[in-house]
Amino acid sequence: MLHRDTRVLYPESCYDHDLCLKPPLLLWIGILFLSRALALPPAMGLAHFIAGADANVSAVMRSLWRPDTLISSIPAAPLLYAFFRRIPTASRAVRWIWAHGRVILAVAAGTDIVLSAIQLYAVPQNDGELFSTVCAITIDAFLLLYVLAARRVRDVFLDFPLDVKAGGEQPFDLSHLMDGDD
Numbered sequence: 001m002l003h004r005d006t007r008v009l010y011p012e013s014c015y016d017h018d019l020c021l022k023p024p025l026l027l028w029i030g031i032l033f034l035s036r037a038l039a040l041p042p043a044m045g046l047a048h049f050i051a052g053a054d055a056n057v058s059a060v061m062r063s064l065w066r067p068d069t070l071i072s073s074i075p076a077a078p079l080l081y082a083f084f085r086r087i088p089t090a091s092r093a094v095r096w097i098w099a100h101g102r103v104i105l106a107v108a109a110g111t112d113i114v115l116s117a118i119q120l121y122a123v124p125q126n127d128g129e130l131f132s133t134v135c136a137i138t139i140d141a142f143l144l145l146y147v148l149a150a151r152r153v154r155d156v157f158l159d160f161p162l163d164v165k166a167g168g169e170q171p172f173d174l175s176h177l178m179d180g181d182d
Contacts, residue, residue, distance in 0.1 A: 009155070018088060018161035024152055028083070030143040034108040035080045037066075037073035068119060072112035075104050088161040101157040102147055109144040113137055 016022050032039055082090075082097040090098075097104070116137045119125075125133065147153055 021159045034076035035073045037069035038077045068115045072108045076108040105147045109140045113140045
């Protein structure tokens with residue numbers, strides 16, 4: 001994968017310890033939202049048993065989950081895994097998933113929009129279900145535009161820690177300039 005030098009575009013605080021561009025918070029939220037059919041059930045269990053969430057919280061979380069969201073969560077879930085495995089020793093599969101992250105997210109968001117629209121028009125819904133479906137479509141449309149249009153998202157998916165063991169070069173290191181040993 002190309003290790004593009006984006007240091008001239010973003011402040012130093014935007015980089016992790018491997019000198020790779022950190023994913024923005026909105027991208028994290030977007031991936032969690034798009035993989036909600038697989039991520040939400042464990043989150044509901046944790047919220048119930050650890051935090052003692054009440055029935056209202058569970059009802060809101062259940063309104064975000066429908067069986068058809070599994071279809072759009074399937075492409076987004078490996079990307080969630082790749083987020084956690086974005087390290088220099090990551091496998092080729094993780095690197096491939098990461099390199100194609102924008103396309104994967106666009107497919108997941110587009111699929112979710114289509115399935116939610118079908119749900120909206122084909123299945124009679126009460127007011128609460130209607131509201132959650134319209135909200136899901138709105139969030140999906142925003143995420144789709146964000147993933148496709150944001151330069152920071154594009155640059156994050158172009159950046160991955162170099163695999164030093166496989167012959168990659170060590171990332172540029174400024175620490176020797178800070179030591180004062182000339």
